[in-house]
Amino acid sequence: MRRALMVLGILAVAACASGQEVDRGTPESTIRSFVATVNSGDFSKATACVENARPSKLLDTLAKSFVEAKARLTISTLTVTINGTSASAMVKTTATESKPSSGGAMESSETLSLRLTAGVWRIVPFPASEARARMGSSKPEFIGFLATIVASPEILGQGPAPVSVSCLSNVKQLCLACLMYAQDNSERYPKADGWTKTIMPYVKNSAVFVCPERKTDRQGYTLNAALSGVPIARISKPALTVLVYEGADGKPVFLHGGKTAIGFADGHCAMMTPAQTRGLRWKP
Numbered sequence: 001m002r003r004a005l006m007v008l009g010i011l012a013v014a015a016c017a018s019g020q021e022v023d024r025g026t027p028e029s030t031i032r033s034f035v036a037t038v039n040s041g042d043f044s045k046a047t048a049c050v051e052n053a054r055p056s057k058l059l060d061t062l063a064k065s066f067v068e069a070k071a072r073l074t075i076s077t078l079t080v081t082i083n084g085t086s087a088s089a090m091v092k093t094t095a096t097e098s099k100p101s102s103g104g105a106m107e108s109s110e111t112l113s114l115r116l117t118a119g120v121w122r123i124v125p126f127p128a129s130e131a132r133a134r135m136g137s138s139k140p141e142f143i144g145f146l147a148t149i150v151a152s153p154e155i156l157g158q159g160p161a162p163v164s165v166s167c168l169s170n171v172k173q174l175c176l177a178c179l180m181y182a183q184d185n186s187e188r189y190p191k192a193d194g195w196t197k198t199i200m201p202y203v204k205n206s207a208v209f210v211c212p213e214r215k216t217d218r219q220g221y222t223l224n225a226a227l228s229g230v231p232i233a234r235i236s237k238p239a240l241t242v243l244v245y246e247g248a249d250g251k252p253v254f255l256h257g258g259k260t261a262i263g264f265a266d267g268h269c270a271m272m273t274p275a276q277t278r279g280l281r282w283k284p
Contacts, residue, residue, distance in 0.1 A: 022048045024120040027080045027087040031112065031143065034123060035073050035093075038146055046150050051115060051122040053151040062153050072096050073142055076107075085116040093142050110141040125151040167211045167220075167246065167261045168269055174209070174221055174244045175263035177202035182232055189243070189265075192228035211246060213255045222248050226283045227265065234284045238265035241281040252277055 022037065022045060023029040034049035043063040047053035077092040089112040113124040125148040177199040181190050190198040196209055203209075211220035224242045227235070235241050244263035247253040252260040254274060262277065263269040272280075 024049060024122065027082065027089055027114045027121045028078055030114060030121040030123060031078060031089055031091065032075065034147065035075055035143065038150075039072055043150055046146075049123055050147045050150045051117070051124050053125070053147075056153065059150065059153045062149065073146075087114040087116070087121065088112065089114060091143055095142055108142045110144055112144055112147075123147045167213060167256060168271055170208045170211065171221060171244055171246065171261040171263040171269045172267075173203060174199070175267050175269060178223070178243060179232075179267050187232045189227050189230050189232065190223065192223045192225040195223040195228075211255065211261070221246055221261075224282060225250070230284055232265070235265045236284065237281055239268065240279075241265040241284065244269075250282065 022033045024033065030049050034046055037043070037046040037049070041063050043059045044055035047055055047059070072095070074094045074096070075091060076094055077090070079090045081088050091108075091110055091112060093108050093110075095106050095108070114121050115124055123143070126144055178189055178195075180202045181199050182188055196206075200206075209221060214220050221244055223244055227241070227243060232238075241264060242262055243265045245252050246255070246261045252262065252272075252274075254260045256271060259271040259273055260277065261269060262272050262280065
């Protein structure tokens with residue numbers, strides 16, 4: 001398993017041929033043009049590659065935030081299957097961020113849908129509700145999610161703020177690091193005592209252990225002590241069982257507009273309200 005070390009919601013941008021024309025003659029050229037324009041910070045031009053997307057002031061505002069992240073999306077593998085006016089593309093990408101707190105790179109494998117209309121190919125975005133659900137998944141889909149942002153930028157306004165997105169990404173990275181550790185150690189989660197040092201070889205960045213909302217460098221996340229050294233097979237409902245949470249002593253803290261970041265035993269994570277956390281499982 002590759003190390004997952006990149007916030008899903010902040011994927012672009014470093015300087016990249018922003019003046020390049022948008023080529024949509026084939027599904028492959030559309031995908032590559034979309035990535036190039038996103039990497040350049042030109043979200044308005046990127047709309048030409050996405051179905052039902054149009055330039056807007058909101059999109060321009062979001063693009064500025066992406067530019068500040070100084071990150072880059074790179075396609076490593078792209079395979080396209082065409083069936084009439086529809087196409088599917090298997091894409092492997094790598095997201096890297098130049099900021100010191102980014103911690104490295106994250107790889108993604110995803111399947112994109114494209115449609116041929118009026119002689120040009122466009123990426124079909126996810127429905128907005130589906131995109132928001134996928135955001136908390138342990139399997140990131142960079143291009144698909146970005147295409148959905150370009151088509152429906154308002155979904156970010158309805159979702160978590162940038163700081164909480166970063167916090168959610170931290171928790172995701174910590175959960176995945178715990179799972180990678182378990183794969184190398186008899187399928188057992190790390191022990192709660194000294195867990196940060198234990199998973200550091202899988203994280204390689206101490207900044208991931210601190211929520212960006214905190215004003216100090218104190219650790220902001222805790223491994224659920226009830227899962228300390230527990231075999232993965234003992235978790236009856238991993239999608240409902242807390243693995244890593246924002247807070248301490250079994251008590252989540254709600255720093256993000258009344259929400260907290262919770263990571264689960266299966267690797268996915270979510271921002272949750274106090275009411276939502278009441279139904280969480282803390283024991284195997």
